[in-house]
Amino acid sequence: MVRIGAASLAVPALLASFLALCGQRAALADEVVADLSEHLIAITTGFTGTEVTLFGAVDAPGDVAVVVRGPSEATTVRLKERVAGIWINTRSVTFEQVPGFYSVAVNRPVDDIAPATVLARHAIGLEHLIFGLSGEVPPMVTEDGRQLSEDETEALFRAALIRNMQRNELYVPEEQTVSFLGDSLFRARVVFPSSVPTGQYTVSVYLIREGEIVSAQTTPLVVSKIGFGAAVFDFANRYPPFYGLAAIAIAVFAGWLASVAFRRR
Numbered sequence: 001m002v003r004i005g006a007a008s009l010a011v012p013a014l015l016a017s018f019l020a021l022c023g024q025r026a027a028l029a030d031e032v033v034a035d036l037s038e039h040l041i042a043i044t045t046g047f048t049g050t051e052v053t054l055f056g057a058v059d060a061p062g063d064v065a066v067v068v069r070g071p072s073e074a075t076t077v078r079l080k081e082r083v084a085g086i087w088i089n090t091r092s093v094t095f096e097q098v099p100g101f102y103s104v105a106v107n108r109p110v111d112d113i114a115p116a117t118v119l120a121r122h123a124i125g126l127e128h129l130i131f132g133l134s135g136e137v138p139p140m141v142t143e144d145g146r147q148l149s150e151d152e153t154e155a156l157f158r159a160a161l162i163r164n165m166q167r168n169e170l171y172v173p174e175e176q177t178v179s180f181l182g183d184s185l186f187r188a189r190v191v192f193p194s195s196v197p198t199g200q201y202t203v204s205v206y207l208i209r210e211g212e213i214v215s216a217q218t219t220p221l222v223v224s225k226i227g228f229g230a231a232v233f234d235f236a237n238r239y240p241p242f243y244g245l246a247a248i249a250i251a252v253f254a255g256w257l258a259s260v261a262f263r264r265r
Contacts, residue, residue, distance in 0.1 A: 031215045032058050032207035034066075041192060041223045049194045052221070054105075055187045056205060063106065063113040063208040064178045065124050066188045068221075070101030070170070071199030074134060077157045077164070091140065093157040096132035100197035102165070105176035105188040114211045122206065122213065126162060126171065169193040198223045 034056030041050055054066055075098040078089040106113060110125045120128040137150045137157075148156075165171035170193070178188045190203070201221040206213050 032056060032064065032205055032217055034203075034205045034217055034219065036203060036219055036221060039219075039221055041196070041221070043196075043198065043223065043225045047194055049196070050192050052190045052192070053187060054190060054203060054205070054219075055185070056217075057184045058186070058207055058215075059184070061183055062214070063108065064180075064186055064188075065110065065113065065206045065208060066105040066176075066178060066190075067122070067124055067204045067206070068101065068103040068190050069099040069123075069202050069204070070197055070223075071201070072097045072099050074098065075161060077161045079157075079160075091138040093137055093154065094134040095158070095161060096134045098131050098161065099129075100199065101170050101192070101201065102126070102129065103172040103176060103190055105178050105190070107178040107180060107186070110175055113208050114213070118208075118211060118213060122204075122216075124206065125175070126173070129162075131158060131161070168195055170195065170197070192223070196223055198225055 034054055037053040037055070041052070056064075058064065074094055074096050076092050076094045079091040080087050081090045083090065104110065104125055110119065114124070116128070119125055120130070123129050133154065137153050140148045140153045140156070142148065162171060166173045172191075176188060176190070178186050180186045199222075201223060203219045203221055205217045205219070207215040
C-alpha cells in the first residue's frame with residue numbers, strides 16, 4: 001500500500017507553482033525548470049511508502065527525462081554454488097558507487113529520445129547505469145567448460161545486482177511516465193517503497209532536443225527517519241555494544257514476564 005503524502009494533495013499549491021513556472025517561460029532560453037512537491041520524506045514507524053510529484057516547464061517542445069538516484073555505496077554481489085550438497089558463497093564481486101534507489105521517467109521510450117552514447121554519459125536508463133569495480137573479478141567457467149572473460153563475468157554479476165535491487169523494489173524496472181500539460185508544462189510521479197534507504201537523493205531533469213541534452217537541472221531530496229524509530233536507529237549506530245546489551249536485557253525481561261504470566265494461569 002502506498003501512502004500519498006499530504007503535499008501531493010495540495011492542488012492549489014501545485015497549480016500556483018505551475019503558474020509561476022509559466023510566468024518564467026518568457027525568460028527561458030533552451031532551459032528547463034522543475035521542482036518537487038516536497039523535499040523531505042519522513043520515515044516513521046508506520047511508514048508504508050510514499051509518492052512525490054515533480055512538476056516543471058520547458059521553453060519550447062522537447063523530450064524530458066527525470067532520473068532519481070539514491071545515496072551511493074559499495075555493494076557486494078555473491079554467487080552461491082552447490083558444493084558437497086551444501087549451497088555456499090563461492091565467488092563475489094564488489095561494485096562501487098551503487099545507487100540505493102534508481103528510477104527513470106520519460107515522456108516517450110528512452111531509446112527514442114537520444115543515442116546510447118548520450119544516455120550512457122548521463123546514466124539515463126538501467127542499461128546505461130555504470131558501476132565502478134572494487135578489487136578483481138573472479139574467474140568463471142560455463143557449464144560447457146568455456147572460460148568467461150572479465151567483462152562477461154562482470155556483466156553477469158552486474159545483472160544479478162540489478163535483479164536484486166528490482167526484487168527489493170529499489171530499482172524501478174520500467175520507465176515511468178512524464179506527462180505534458182500543453183506544450184510547456186509537465187509533471188511526473190516518483191513512488192518510493194517502504195524499504196527506501198535514508199540519505200541524500202538527487203532528482204535530475206534533462207531537456208533533450210534532436211538527441212542532445214540542451215538543459216539540465218538537479219534538485220535535492222532527503223529521506224530521513226524521524227520519531228522514536230529514528231532515535232533507536234541512531235543509538236544502535238552510535239553505540240552498538242550498548243544497543244546489543246539493551247536488546248538482550250529486553251529479551252530476557254520479556255521471557256521472564258511471559259513465564260510469570262503462564263505460571264499464574
